[in-house]
Amino acid sequence: MNDLSKQKIEQSIENRKKLHHRFFENSDTYKHFLELEKTAFKDGGISKKHKELMALSISIVTKCEPCIEWHTEQALLNDAIDSDFFETIDVAIEMGGGPAGAYARFALNCLDYFKAQHSK
Amino acid sequence: MNDLSKQKIEQSIENRKKLHHRFFENSDTYKHFLELEKTAFKDGGISKKHKELMALSISIVTKCEPCIEWHTEQALLNDAIDSDFFETIDVAIEMGGGPAGAYARFALNCLDYFKAQHSK
Amino acid sequence: MNDLSKQKIEQSIENRKKLHHRFFENSDTYKHFLELEKTAFKDGGISKKHKELMALSISIVTKCEPCIEWHTEQALLNDAIDSDFFETIDVAIEMGGGPAGAYARFALNCLDYFKAQHSK
Amino acid sequence: MNDLSKQKIEQSIENRKKLHHRFFENSDTYKHFLELEKTAFKDGGISKKHKELMALSISIVTKCEPCIEWHTEQALLNDAIDSDFFETIDVAIEMGGGPAGAYARFALNCLDYFKAQHSK
Amino acid sequence: MNDLSKQKIEQSIENRKKLHHRFFENSDTYKHFLELEKTAFKDGGISKKHKELMALSISIVTKCEPCIEWHTEQALLNDAIDSDFFETIDVAIEMGGGPAGAYARFALNCLDYFKAQHSK
Amino acid sequence: MNDLSKQKIEQSIENRKKLHHRFFENSDTYKHFLELEKTAFKDGGISKKHKELMALSISIVTKCEPCIEWHTEQALLNDAIDSDFFETIDVAIEMGGGPAGAYARFALNCLDYFKAQHSK
Numbered sequence: 001m002n003d004l005s006k007q008k009i010e011q012s013i014e015n016r017k018k019l020h021h022r023f024f025e026n027s028d029t030y031k032h033f034l035e036l037e038k039t040a041f042k043d044g045g046i047s048k049k050h051k052e053l054m055a056l057s058i059s060i061v062t063k064c065e066p067c068i069e070w071h072t073e074q075a076l077l078n079d080a081i082d083s084d085f086f087e088t089i090d091v092a093i094e095m096g097g098g099p100a101g102a103y104a105r106f107a108l109n110c111l112d113y114f115k116a117q118h119s120k
Numbered sequence: 121m122n123d124l125s126k127q128k129i130e131q132s133i134e135n136r137k138k139l140h141h142r143f144f145e146n147s148d149t150y151k152h153f154l155e156l157e158k159t160a161f162k163d164g165g166i167s168k169k170h171k172e173l174m175a176l177s178i179s180i181v182t183k184c185e186p187c188i189e190w191h192t193e194q195a196l197l198n199d200a201i202d203s204d205f206f207e208t209i210d211v212a213i214e215m216g217g218g219p220a221g222a223y224a225r226f227a228l229n230c231l232d233y234f235k236a237q238h239s240k
Numbered sequence: 241m242n243d244l245s246k247q248k249i250e251q252s253i254e255n256r257k258k259l260h261h262r263f264f265e266n267s268d269t270y271k272h273f274l275e276l277e278k279t280a281f282k283d284g285g286i287s288k289k290h291k292e293l294m295a296l297s298i299s300i301v302t303k304c305e306p307c308i309e310w311h312t313e314q315a316l317l318n319d320a321i322d323s324d325f326f327e328t329i330d331v332a333i334e335m336g337g338g339p340a341g342a343y344a345r346f347a348l349n350c351l352d353y354f355k356a357q358h359s360k
Numbered sequence: 361m362n363d364l365s366k367q368k369i370e371q372s373i374e375n376r377k378k379l380h381h382r383f384f385e386n387s388d389t390y391k392h393f394l395e396l397e398k399t400a401f402k403d404g405g406i407s408k409k410h411k412e413l414m415a416l417s418i419s420i421v422t423k424c425e426p427c428i429e430w431h432t433e434q435a436l437l438n439d440a441i442d443s444d445f446f447e448t449i450d451v452a453i454e455m456g457g458g459p460a461g462a463y464a465r466f467a468l469n470c471l472d473y474f475k476a477q478h479s480k
Numbered sequence: 481m482n483d484l485s486k487q488k489i490e491q492s493i494e495n496r497k498k499l500h501h502r503f504f505e506n507s508d509t510y511k512h513f514l515e516l517e518k519t520a521f522k523d524g525g526i527s528k529k530h531k532e533l534m535a536l537s538i539s540i541v542t543k544c545e546p547c548i549e550w551h552t553e554q555a556l557l558n559d560a561i562d563s564d565f566f567e568t569i570d571v572a573i574e575m576g577g578g579p580a581g582a583y584a585r586f587a588l589n590c591l592d593y594f595k596a597q598h599s600k
Numbered sequence: 601m602n603d604l605s606k607q608k609i610e611q612s613i614e615n616r617k618k619l620h621h622r623f624f625e626n627s628d629t630y631k632h633f634l635e636l637e638k639t640a641f642k643d644g645g646i647s648k649k650h651k652e653l654m655a656l657s658i659s660i661v662t663k664c665e666p667c668i669e670w671h672t673e674q675a676l677l678n679d680a681i682d683s684d685f686f687e688t689i690d691v692a693i694e695m696g697g698g699p700a701g702a703y704a705r706f707a708l709n710c711l712d713y714f715k716a717q718h719s720k
Binding site: 400401410419421422441448450454455456 | 636637639640641644645655667681690692693695
């Protein structure tokens with residue numbers, strides 16, 4: 001992985017962790033959002049793994065790199081395997097064309113990064 | 121369902137059917153797209169049902185009504201049940217906020233429409 | 241106002257009212273969203289009027305007609321006057337170009353509609 | 361063409377004509393936008409025809425129906441022929457996937473509508 | 481603030497300054513845009529501060545980092561205080577869900593950066 | 601050009617090259633996409649140069665940096681000259697407002713980068 005991709009991933013993680021507390025202390029809307037988020041992704045008729053992959057497909061089509069970083073790791077932690085990621089990218093490309101293909105590259109970089117992290 | 125929602129659904133169906141042949145005759149890119157589409161949505165490690173729901177979540181977040189119409193019917197034809205649609209909408213709201221909630225209404229209208237059609 | 245614009249506004253109102261209960265009964269995520277929404281738009285350092293106009297500007301740039309319908313009425317109910325709407329549209333055009341100008345037309349139609357409704 | 365597509369096209373035309381004066385009287389930003397628009401689309405190294413088709417491709421990918429209506433007619437008035445529209449749609453599909461295909465249907469409806477109008 | 485966030489902010493500032501002249505010399509459309517921009521953001525019934533916050537909310541929802549950088553500084557220079565930024569982010573989260581929350585982190589980084597700059 | 605812009609361009613090139621093979625081996629959808637892409641951009645009634653500029657205008661309006669990088673080089677390799685790029689940016693600004701102006705800066709950086717590369 002090239003340096004900038006790695007930097008982007010690590011910046012995204014650091015920003016999320018560091019700024020979480022400031023949002024939490026300053027915004028009741030953010031607190032409600034955290035509840036909403038927890039509810040939306042909990043295991044249901046659709047498993048948490050499939051919900052995270054669904055969110056990943058949206059993240060790729062809507063070109064949101066910090067979202068790609070987050071949902072790739074969450075899908076991985078919920079037992080998504082390589083082929084799940086490629087099939088998610090397939091749907092994203094059908095729904096987003098070439099730009100989805102371009103953002104799918106960042107998803108693969110995130111996948112490699114988190115697989116390396118979690119195998120440590 | 122109000123009249124305009126029904127009209128939108130039926131226009132979307134009619135446009136797709138009627139214009140398919142013109143695109144097919146005039147565009148090789150369109151032909152490749154049809155192959156791409158078939159491949160992206162085929163049953164795999166992720167089932168066709170989950171892929172259609174994934175595409176539905178993208179359609180809601182990206183505000184694409186003809187896409188909502190199509191992927192709602194496809195998910196339904198691949199055995200998605202009511203709770204699958206509500207959980208898909210949950211993820212869409214997490215990823216798209218209030219506007220996703222607004223477009224989810226059209227998804228529910230499509231769900232009602234196609235359930236009525238297919239139970240006939 | 242032409243018939244289709246009026247139909248769109250009235251469909252949007254009807255859909256929101258009618259489907260609210262189904263979302264409420266079927267989705268805890270939706271319930272959290274309602275809390276989030278209430279908190280985000282309450283009077284604060286920025287007045288509710290300005291927050292609604294802010295949401296209207298986002299709605300215009302992101303091409304969300306049911307959102308334009310809702311936030312136009314909310315801004316109006318919180319004492320926004322004609323010049324507030326035109327200045328909001330100005331910012332939307334700066335941030336969204338010609339397409340924002342096109343969706344601003346729907347905002348003006350909504351403004352006329354709700355002014356007529358509330359003066360009855 | 362089905363009734364709703366025709367209604368959408370005619371509403372878009374009517375809204376643009378009718379609301380132009382109100383924007384013009386109430387917004388200096390709008391006046392600057394009109395100058396910007398005129399300059400952006402004038403014949404240059406890239407012909408006005410190609411600029412209108414370029415704007416049409418953007419309109420399809422960004423799902424802007426009133427923009428599709430406008431730029432389709434402008435391209436037609438600047439001598440774009442059927443194959444120009446299909447090739448523009450090809451690029452839009454490459455850049456926007458299935459949703460671009462869906463909005464391309466509206467572009468074809470607009471093309472048929474304006475060809476019929478201008479041959480009268 | 482991490483290094484990449486700082487680099488992004490400073491690149492955005494540098495690019496805007498350095499390329500302004502080339503756009504100005506090569507594009508009449510750009511000149512009209514500058515007039516449009518000045519007009520859209522001038523103090524009116526809605527203050528320049530509120531207009532800049534409005535543009536910031538749009539920038540967050542539409543995932544435009546150089547726009548976030550610019551409008552954060554402009555809001556700050558027009559007397560926006562911390563709570564104004566958090567309330568603007570609240571509206572953005574309501575209108576954009578989780579991705580808006582992710583881009584709001586960049587807005588906070590910009591806020592910290594420019595507060596440090598202007599207190600020097 | 602500042603360091604981050606250069607890094608972004610080179611990362612984009614490296615990612616595309618390096619990940620191409622993994623997508624190709626793992627995704628039949630991707631293979632169909634490559635066919636679609638080749639067909640969409642081939643010389644036709646609209647020249648390849650104009651199609652690449654069209655794709656560039658879409659890339660700028662939809663804020664896709666890796667797409668801007670790619671289509672700038674492709675347009676350049678198909679004989680687009682400076683004024684073609686400025687006129688393409690003009691249309692993008694008309695269709696995307698200020699954010700398009702911001703992403704146009706990245707397009708100019710890409711133009712400078714590839715002109716320097718290809719004159720070596």
